[in-house]
Amino acid sequence: MSKLLEARALCAFYGATQVLFGLDLSIEEGGITTLLGANGAGKTTTLRALCGMVRTTGDIRFDGKTISGRATEDIVRLGIAHVPQGRGTFSRQTVEENLEIGAMTRSGRAAIAADIERVYGYFPRLRERRRQQAGTLSGGEQQMLAVGRAMMLRPRLMLLDEPSFGLAPLIVEELFGILRTLNLTEKVSMLVVEQNAALALDVADEAYLIETGELVSCGPAQQLRDDENIRRAYLGY
Amino acid sequence: MELFLHQVLAGLATGGIYACMALAVVMIYQAIDHLNFAQGEMAMFSTFIAWQLIQWGLPYWLAFGATIVISFAAGVAIERVVLKPLHNAPVLSHVVAFIALLAILNSGAGFIWDYTIKSFPTPFGNGPLFAEGLMSRHDGGMIAVTLLMLAFLYLFFRHTRIGLAMRAAAANPESARLAGIRVGWMTALGWGMAAAIGSVAGMLIAPVVFLEPNMMLSILLYGFAGAVVGGLTSPGGAVLGGFLVGIVENLAGTYIPVVGREMKLSIALFIIVAVLCVKPSGLFGRPIVTRV
Numbered sequence: 001m002s003k004l005l006e007a008r009a010l011c012a013f014y015g016a017t018q019v020l021f022g023l024d025l026s027i028e029e030g031g032i033t034t035l036l037g038a039n040g041a042g043k044t045t046t047l048r049a050l051c052g053m054v055r056t057t058g059d060i061r062f063d064g065k066t067i068s069g070r071a072t073e074d075i076v077r078l079g080i081a082h083v084p085q086g087r088g089t090f091s092r093q094t095v096e097e098n099l100e101i102g103a104m105t106r107s108g109r110a111a112i113a114a115d116i117e118r119v120y121g122y123f124p125r126l127r128e129r130r131r132q133q134a135g136t137l138s139g140g141e142q143q144m145l146a147v148g149r150a151m152m153l154r155p156r157l158m159l160l161d162e163p164s165f166g167l168a169p170l171i172v173e174e175l176f177g178i179l180r181t182l183n184l185t186e187k188v189s190m191l192v193v194e195q196n197a198a199l200a201l202d203v204a205d206e207a208y209l210i211e212t213g214e215l216v217s218c219g220p221a222q223q224l225r226d227d228e229n230i231r232r233a234y235l236g237y
Numbered sequence: 238m239e240l241f242l243h244q245v246l247a248g249l250a251t252g253g254i255y256a257c258m259a260l261a262v263v264m265i266y267q268a269i270d271h272l273n274f275a276q277g278e279m280a281m282f283s284t285f286i287a288w289q290l291i292q293w294g295l296p297y298w299l300a301f302g303a304t305i306v307i308s309f310a311a312g313v314a315i316e317r318v319v320l321k322p323l324h325n326a327p328v329l330s331h332v333v334a335f336i337a338l339l340a341i342l343n344s345g346a347g348f349i350w351d352y353t354i355k356s357f358p359t360p361f362g363n364g365p366l367f368a369e370g371l372m373s374r375h376d377g378g379m380i381a382v383t384l385l386m387l388a389f390l391y392l393f394f395r396h397t398r399i400g401l402a403m404r405a406a407a408a409n410p411e412s413a414r415l416a417g418i419r420v421g422w423m424t425a426l427g428w429g430m431a432a433a434i435g436s437v438a439g440m441l442i443a444p445v446v447f448l449e450p451n452m453m454l455s456i457l458l459y460g461f462a463g464a465v466v467g468g469l470t471s472p473g474g475a476v477l478g479g480f481l482v483g484i485v486e487n488l489a490g491t492y493i494p495v496v497g498r499e500m501k502l503s504i505a506l507f508i509i510v511a512v513l514c515v516k517p518s519g520l521f522g523r524p525i526v527t528r529v
Contacts, residue, residue, distance in 0.1 A: 073417050073419050073420070090404075091408075092408055093404065100398070104401075104402050105416070153417065
């Protein structure tokens with residue numbers, strides 16, 4: 001496996017406040033990587049930094065090309081789909097319009113229509129609600145829509161910010177099952193930020209653990225799961 | 238009764254002017270979330286450009302089309318040059334920029350074309366639309382063009398991808414960026430379209446109020462009133478609001494003795510305040526919900 005995304009000495013700033021302190025991070029092509037850490041550790045900021053949504057220093061390479069310092073729109077166009085925390089749904093638009101918005105960087109009506117059908121194949125409930133305003137969907141459906149919208153970009157890498165947030169356990173299970181399927185059948189690499197460490201370590205291949213903007217530990221997910229000390233100190237289970 | 242009908246029709250005719258302007262106001266509000274105080278002056282300046290083109294011998298419709306194109310480009314340019322650097326600045330900075338634009342365009346037009354009142358041709362003719370003479374052909378044409386623009390906007394926003402991208406960019410800029418939409422250019426496009434719509438409004442209004450640098454001052458106020466009545470988020474509502482303001486203004490001027498001719502303008506302000514007190518989101522606008 002090769003590195004799809006690599007960040008070296010990544011620092012991120014909100015105004016004058018530094019949030020990330022020299023993070024090294026790499027994501028394997030075709031795998032699921034999870035980023036764990038407590039509240040305020042800088043997980044969301046890491047995802048935002050990778051997409052050029054905050055001021056950063058350090059080097060970020062996607063598929064060998066430097067993307068640090070580029071505009072979010074341009075980074076997205078390279079094939080990085082970011083599903084933000086709170087899902088970023090266009091609530092006044094319909095479900096289908098949301099999916100169309102996801103494909104805004106692409107051309108070819110037929111291919112887009114086919115991909116909308118494909119998303120409906122993974123998330124049949126979205127098909128039932130295709131004409132409904134996205135804001136009226138349940139939390140789980142909105143999260144599925146957000147993932148579906150990200151799929152419409154035909155991404156090579158998907159960044160997911162706490163996909164389980166605020167969802168019922170059964171829905172979370174369903175959602176993570178679908179994410180795994182997408183990873184395997186659509187060959188989408190994923191970086192998943194999660195508070196629910198047990199869940200994330202179950203589906204992930206690789207794991208990173210950060211605290212106050214610095215790397216604590218990284219390695220195969222299995223290894224972090226089996227490390228008693230890390231589990232007790234950082235993952236709380 | 239005949240007086241009433243006459244006043245309603247006359248109100249509809251002036252309402253067409255306000256509806257035109259209200260449409261431009263809503264357009265920019267959708268794109269940038271602010272009212273653009275320079276909207277009227279932009280329309281006035283566009284109308285002067287059309288007048289100049291006609292003076293140079295261009296046929297009316299050619300000048301009409303060229304003015305729309307020039308105004309569109311100028312709207313995009315204004316956004317790129319003046320507003321883009323301010324995009325993270327607080328609202329007050331925007332307001333100051335709008336007022337500066339207003340002053341610059343107003344005195345610029347005065348400087349180039351001076352302040353003498355000029356007549357502007359109508360493509361529809363000045364004869365009566367019906368035998369009774371309640372509405373002129375120009376008034377009818379103006380209303381028709383306004384409704385046509387409304388239909389065009391509806392189709393554009395509902396059924397084109399770029400329209401959807403603009404709606405997405407306005408509704409949720411951050412998510413739009415994450416979908417790869419160039420939000421900055423969508424805003425610029427909104428400015429261009431607002432300037433183009435404003436230029437049409439200006440060219441239709443000018444034959445009625447005559448062309449001079451201050452022609453839009455009161456009309457913009459009525460346009461704001463129409464947009465507020467209809468709801469700043471609804472183009473259809475804004476057009477209807479424009480017509481309503483026109484009718485109310487005329488009826489009040491006729492039937493309430495105190496109002497008369499001189500007090501007509503205060504009607505617009507009264508309507509704005511009244512609507513904001515009773516139904517702040519306007520008749521057809523959606524309430525704006527902010528998550529905190």
